[in-house]
Amino acid sequence: MGGEVEDWEQTLADLARGRGAALKRRAFLLCGDEAQADDLVQEALVRAFTRPMRVPRPGAAEAYVRMIMVNLFIDGARRHSRWSRVAPLLRPAGATPDPADQVSDRDAMLTALRGLSPRQRACVVLRYYEDLPVAKVAAALGVGEGTVKRYLSEAMSRMAVQLSAAENG
Amino acid sequence: MAMPIDEQELRSRLAETAALAGPPRFTAESLAADVRRARRRRRRTGIIAAATVVAALAVAIPLTRGPGQSVISEPGPPPPALAYTVTANGQTRSVPASGGALPLFTITPGERLTLTVQVRVPGPEPMAGLWLGITNGVLNGHAGMKPVLAASTREPLRPGVHRFVLHWAVPAGLRPGSSRQLSAQWAWPGPEPGNIEREFAAFAVPLPSRAASPAAVAGRLLATARQAVASCGGGRPAWIRAVRTTFSQATAAVGGGGEIADNATAAVYLVLMKGDFILANGSPAPSCAQAPNGHYFSAIVDAATFTTLEAGLSNRPPSAALQTLGPVQNLA
Numbered sequence: 149m150g151g152e153v154e155d156w157e158q159t160l161a162d163l164a165r166g167r168g169a170a171l172k173r174r175a176f177l178l179c180g181d182e183a184q185a186d187d188l189v190q191e192a193l194v195r196a197f198t199r200p201m202r203v204p205r206p207g208a209a210e211a212y213v214r215m216i217m218v219n220l221f222i223d224g225a226r227r228h229s230r231w232s233r234v235a236p237l238l239r240p241a242g243a244t245p246d247p248a249d250q251v252s253d254r255d256a257m258l259t260a261l262r263g264l265s266p267r268q269r270a271c272v273v274l275r276y277y278e279d280l281p282v283a284k285v286a287a288a289l290g291v292g293e294g295t296v297k298r299y300l301s302e303a304m305s306r307m308a309v310q311l312s313a314a315e316n317g
Numbered sequence: 318m319a320m321p322i323d324e325q326e327l328r329s330r331l332a333e334t335a336a337l338a339g340p341p342r343f344t345a346e347s348l349a350a351d352v353r354r355a356r357r358r359r360r361r362t363g364i365i366a367a368a369t370v371v372a373a374l375a376v377a378i379p380l381t382r383g384p385g386q387s388v389i390s391e392p393g394p395p396p397p398a399l400a401y402t403v404t405a406n407g408q409t410r411s412v413p414a415s416g417g418a419l420p421l422f423t424i425t426p427g428e429r430l431t432l433t434v435q436v437r438v439p440g441p442e443p444m445a446g447l448w449l450g451i452t453n454g455v456l457n458g459h460a461g462m463k464p465v466l467a468a469s470t471r472e473p474l475r476p477g478v479h480r481f482v483l484h485w486a487v488p489a490g491l492r493p494g495s496s497r498q499l500s501a502q503w504a505w506p507g508p509e510p511g512n513i514e515r516e517f518a519a520f521a522v523p524l525p526s527r528a529a530s531p532a533a534v535a536g537r538l539l540a541t542a543r544q545a546v547a548s549c550g551g552g553r554p555a556w557i558r559a560v561r562t563t564f565s566q567a568t569a570a571v572g573g574g575g576e577i578a579d580n581a582t583a584a585v586y587l588v589l590m591k592g593d594f595i596l597a598n599g600s601p602a603p604s605c606a607q608a609p610n611g612h613y614f615s616a617i618v619d620a621a622t623f624t625t626l627e628a629g630l631s632n633r634p635p636s637a638a639l640q641t642l643g644p645v646q647n648l649a
Contacts, residue, residue, distance in 0.1 A: 160352065161345040168341040176338035177331060186342045193348050198355040208514060211457070257334040276324065277331045287460050308322050 159209050160197050167210055174214070177273045178221045180262045192216040218274070218288055222266050260310035268303040271296055397439050397505055403518045404433040410518065414439065419498075419626060420518040421583075421619055427489035432466070432499065434481045434517065436474075443473035445506040449481060449517070452500040458514065459502045466499075473506070487520070494537075496521035496624045521622030531646075534586075535559075537623050539648045541616065542588050554592035554614070557648040560639045561586055561620060570637040571615045571629055584620035588648075589613060589639060594630055 163171075168189065175185035196213045261269055267289065274285040275296075282300075286293045398414040403422075410420030414437070424430060438444050447469045450462025459465055466483040483499075491497070497520050504512035524537075538559045546554060562570075567587040594614050613634055617627040639645045 156352075157349055160349055164341075164343065164345040164348050168343070168345075169338075172341045173335035173338045177335050182339055185338060189341065190343045190348065190351070193343075194351045194355055197348075197352045257330045258337070261334070272327075273331070276327050277335065279328070284457065284461070287457055304322050304327075307327075308320060311322065312320060 156197055160193065163209055163213065164193065171210075171213065171217070174273065174277065175217060175221075177261060177277055178217070178266075178269060180258055188217055188221055189213075192220055195220075214278075215288055218270050222270060222289070256311055260307040263306055263310050264303050265299075267291075268299045268306075271299040272303050272307075275300060397442070397444070397503075398513075399439070399501070399503060399515075400437040401501070401517055402433075402435040403499065405430060405518070405520070412517070419516055421622070421624060421626060422518060422520050423523050423622060424487050424491075424520045426487055426491040426522055428487050430485045430487055430520075432483040432485060434467075434483060434499070436479050436481070436501075438474050438476050438479060440476035442505060442507055443475045444503050445473060446470040446502075446504040446512075447474055447479075448502045449483060450500060451485060452498045452516070454496075454498065462500060462502075491522050493522050493524045494623055496622065519624055519626075521619065521624045523621045524623065535646055535648055538586055538588055538618060538646075541618055541623060541625060542590055542614075542648065546590065546592075546594070546614065554590040554649065557588065557590045558639055559586045559588045559646045559648055560642045560644065562642040564617065564626070566637075566642055567617045568627065570635040570639075570642060571617070571627075571631070585626065586618045586620055587639065587642065588616045588618055589635065590615075591634075 171189045171192075172185055175188040176182065179185045179188055192213050195216050196209065261272065264272065270289060271285055274280045274288060275282065280288070282293050282296050286296045289296065400412065400414040402409060402411040403420055404410075405422045406424075408422060410422075412420065434449060436447065447467075448459035448462065448465055449467040450459060450465040452462055459468070464485075466485060467481045469479075469481075487497075498516045499518040499520070500514065500516045502512055502514040539557065542554070542557045542559075562585060564583045564585050567585050570587060591613055593612060613631045615627075615629050615631070615635065616625050618625050
């Protein structure tokens with residue numbers, strides 16, 4: 149049996165190389181920003197492997213990282229919510245736009261996602277991108293199933309308005 | 318008024334949007350370096366806390382093992398693994414701490430099952446907690462067990478053998494061919510606390526005898542194979558073949574079989590697919606998490622319940638040709 153250090157390093161390397169892109173895509177949907185998505189995945193991976201663990205089967209490591217990502221995203225959004233709202237106002241005139249902003253201009257879906265609250269966005273991503281049942285979404289977010297259904301319903305209504313406006317305008 | 322969003326369309330648009338993300342900017346090496354730094358910080362914090370207690374008690378405890386071999390650079394102990402035995406309906410299956418094939422029991426919908434689970438806690442430290450419960454193919458902590466059949470969290474579980482008698486009412490609506498798992502989560506204390514989750518056993522409802530016709534079997538195996546490929550995001554297989562054999566022969570053929578399984582003589586189908594399997598898309602299936610890839614995908618499927626017992630990927634074909642195990646069916 150290999151040493152513990154080799155085990156976690158191999159698992160981390162496999163996860164980062166094999167699933168890094170998929171984790172980044174998921175984080176991108178959550179954050180709506182390239183750089184934040186990279187940071188979110190990176191922080192989740194580091195947290196997951198800081199405490200030694202032995203995964204029962206290959207999927208457990210990724211599931212663990214995914215769970216940490218959602219929690220970090222919601223916690224981070226809660227901490228920085230005030231900053232996020234005023235940040236655009238603080239951007240100096242003439243500053244180079246973030247490439248992700250250009251992406252958002254092109255993609256109405258990303259704009260619609262950005263119009264949702266962090267919890268609503270997390271629900272939409274878990275339910276419709278990852279295809280998790282409502283019960284699993286509720287467990288991942290630590291809320292009741294009814295709450296998830298409410299978030300999803302509100303999110304769908306809000307996104308429908310955003311997407312219709314984008315398509316008509 | 319805005320048109321409601323169609324869920325299928327939403328799924329597809331989310332996938333398209335996610336694809337706008339560029340490649341990750343981090344590397345496996347940079348992540349490993351970050352993890353090492355974080356681990357050193359944690360150990361330093363632990364040592365400082367311990368040193369404070371030691372100073373207060375005026376007791377000298379060596380913090381290093383020898384010259385140049387500091388505690389900080391010492392890797393933590395490996396997480397403890399459990400050996401266990403599950404008894405259901407008079408049948409007993411044992412799995413060593415090093416792991417092994419998942420024991421499989423057949424069940425009847427609606428039956429009240431009494432399970433005896435013996436768990437051996439390795440020494441020297443006790444376990445902080447143990448949960449046993451029923452899961453449905455996904456491990457998501459004890460919160461994901463429905464129901465939790467036993468929870469031992471009030472007092473540490475000391476090293477040695479612990480016996481749990483569990484009662485589970487099998488859902489009456491469980492359809493033939495479907496399965497549930499007995500899963501365990503255990504946590505350990507100490508300077509490097511953590512927890513592990515693992516499936517202990519599978520319970521499956523057998524299919525009716527009419528499902529044993531060659532056409533029905535082929536259909537089931539093909540569906541299982543396609544589901545495995547689809548859920549892992551793999552490419553379309555060039556061919557899919559299957560052979561009926563025993564569990565031990567199947568595991569030996571695909572390079573497993575290192576351990577002696579209780580179900581060594583159980584009838585199984587070895588399903589083999591050839592293709593370019595790159596398990597690296599956004600699949601929610603947790604079994605694909607480490608994104609292995611290869612040209613051969615094998616699955617060992619229980620012949621009575623069609624539950625997948627093992628699955629693997631390799632760049633090389635099995636060591637034994639399928640024809641040597643029995644008549645080969647070409648499924649696709």
